[in-house]
Amino acid sequence: MRLKIGRAVGLAALLATTAALAQSKPVAGEVAEGSLKGKTLTFVSYGGIYQDGQIAALKEFIDKSGVQLLSDGPTETSKLQAQVESGNVTWDVVDTADFPPYVYCGKLFQKLDFSKIDISNIPEGQVSECSVPAMNYGVVLMYKNETYKDNPPKSWADFFDTEKFPGSRAIEGSGDFSGGFMEQALLASGQPVDNLTVADIDKAVEKIKAIGPDTIFWKTGAESQQLAESGEADMIAMWTGRAMTAVKNGAAYTPVWQDWLVVMDQLTIPMGVKDPDAAHALINAYLGKASQETLAKTTSYTPIHKDAKPEVDEITAAFMTNTPDKLKVGYQQNIKFWVANFEAANEKWSAMLAGN
Amino acid sequence: MKLPTRIILGLFCLLVAVWLVAPTFVVVPMSFNEKKSLAFPPDGFSWQWYQNFFTNPEWSASLVSSLKVAAVTAVFATIIGTLAAFGLDRMKSRTSGVLRALLITPMVVPGVVLAVGIYAVYLDTHLVGTMTGFVLAHTMLAVPFVIIAVSASLEVFDKRLETAATSLGASRLTAFRTVTLPLIAPGILSGLLFAFVTSFDEIIVALFITSPYLKTLPVQIFSSITRDADPTVAAVGTILFITTSLVIGAGLIIGSRQGRR
């Protein structure tokens, strides 16, 4: 199952039209004046500049609705689990990584009511039953200019081809597996990914192992950035944000956008929140164009509103992934498969990382 | 010792000494990097990371939290640990041996195992991300250091002095206050310092029980390292290094003056 994001969309358009017909349809970014006066919402995310940017993006919502917004974090599924199990849920809107809303949909996260959220401007394929995207970024193939000069790699297939493209490779080894990367490994070995099976996970792992014992597994974003800045690896699969900073710091590397892997954070509402309507209103406001532009400007993450055009410098703009040309070549992992086989994939991935 | 042996031994020591201090000194130049990068050697010169440390609320708030937690921890741990050391000192040897071994177990329990357990308890008792939670966990971790430090001074303390004082008519409490306490004060003080440092530098348990409202400095440093390459971390390291050096330098000078007196 391979989805090109840019491809024309029946469903989303249809949804948008139906929503338009319905009365009091929500418009992303809007909230009624004073509608949440006296109410309190707790917004949970990962802290740092990111959460600051998110709060800044919600400023208009806070001012207009009169809500009191608290922030908490970092998001830790185990903490949420404890809250839901004890029936004392204090987190109202939670920013999570890409898998949890799928794995725990209906268990820890409630199904969203899309009559209260305007999702018409979100890039295709990113909304799930229990989540909307909070921002986009990607994993992009960066190659060292000096190593490949006139014959640069053009795809993930070249990344896995150590004969035609000799040199060291660096990939993420922080513990969480990337389904998209494993699918690319399969594609590179000539294996279709339309009908993934558990056995394919092993094949993908084998292909990744075949890059050789010199593969560098970076564990933190900072580390990947450093690999680029010091020129230690010839090809690096790295997050767009880190790639951008590395280039800003003078790393002589070039991105290959073909099949860059789409990654996102998600916004969710836990089961058993006291005021689901208010939580939905927050998410709806968050998705607005102006909010998304603020978010992108403060955090350098890609906004999830198609028309958002944040004012950012040239290099930052070059690494924004919501432009039509990049959306056209982005690669979405088969999230259903990876969620259904979450534990098996995690175990095999950790086994590979641990050196087995 | 023959000369060649001495030279080899000396060079070896020099090497070990360099190995011990190298990381500390690598941090200093990194903190003046002009770019937001941890590449070495750094590029250019700037004070911006120091400025960031003091003006960015995330960094300054975490410093304040750490100081608060460490100070409260140090006080509690010193009181509890000193009492325990006295108790152990006055017990039958077999009981005290067992109890002492029990009381220093926090030092040997693997950090992550302890952290997972504490995290489980705190999730149920709503202590995650609270001052109480941090102080409780850190005090438990710091008490063994106090017990060890105070016990060491009690061991060399001649109890006949206290007996002499009481026999001369001083009350138990007076004897303790005027004779025992001043003599074992260095032990208590070093226990207090150890407790403070234990808490100030504790990271594993803190990583599990932290929240944005209460984030200690090591946690902030750790998340900064894992999220992006921010030389502010190096600036923090340098500030800590200089502060500690000053405190210890002052201690040494005062100590040597008193010694001369």
Place this chain on the structure above:
Amino acid sequence: MARTGTTAMDSLANNAPAVPASERGTQRMADQPFWLVVPALVLLVGVLGVPLAIIVIRSFAEPDWGLQNYAWFFNSPVNLTVLQRTFTISAWVTLVCVACGYPYAYVMTVVGPRLRLLLILCVLVPFWVSGVVRTLAWVILLQDSGVINSILRGVGFGAVKLIRTQTGVVIGMAQVLLPFMILPLYSVMKTIDLRLMQAARSLGASPARAFVQVYMPLSLPGVYAGAIIVFILALGFYITPALLGGPRSTMLSTLIQNQVLSLLNWGRGGAMGVVLLVATFVLLAIAMPLMRQPHRRGRDA
């Protein structure tokens, strides 16, 4: 500070359940000294005992009662590899610490007071910078384009892979743990009367022989004390291997953290924790008598 370090470590070196001053204290038992220990015990039970008990219980109880989590642990080749590796790395770290700490501590006992102060300072300086920052510094030192490799290249050697290797992890961990080796060693060595060596020499022993037969046995309690502390602390290391190591240097603590925080699998995480805990205490139980006996002999000598 220097003295602080040594006094604290002194009594560690004199092994944990140190020789109590009971003989002196017995005549004044009226005070019920047990009550003085109660606050510490309450804290210990509440913040250490209860959490560890919960881990043990959950390891048997989740998701169902039984030994499933342990069966899983001991049937998974990855877990066994990592367990074995945790021990191997800790053993290497201990070995490196003994090899580097022993001569260093010895030199500390024979030099003049100025130089001794300097040597002690070098042992303590690492404590002055936050542990996490220090690990970051090691990343900078060890990376392929890092300081160490620049020097090696400068002197004409080829580059060596250090970062993300077990060697790198051992170098970083040993640096963190070396003070825990040197301080107990020093506190034992400084009590050894060097005239014993002279006596042995005058009786015709070669310097090497005098050292091996007289000095070394006397210093063994320090070696045992330091080695056991280093080994046990190394077993539980988390931050350093996580940041300095590569996939082939993952240690058990990282897997535990992953089970609990990423997979919400408290049962399996708990079982791994119990394995680590049991290993630690078994080691301690074996090492305690070792640390005690030669020590007494040392005193008699």
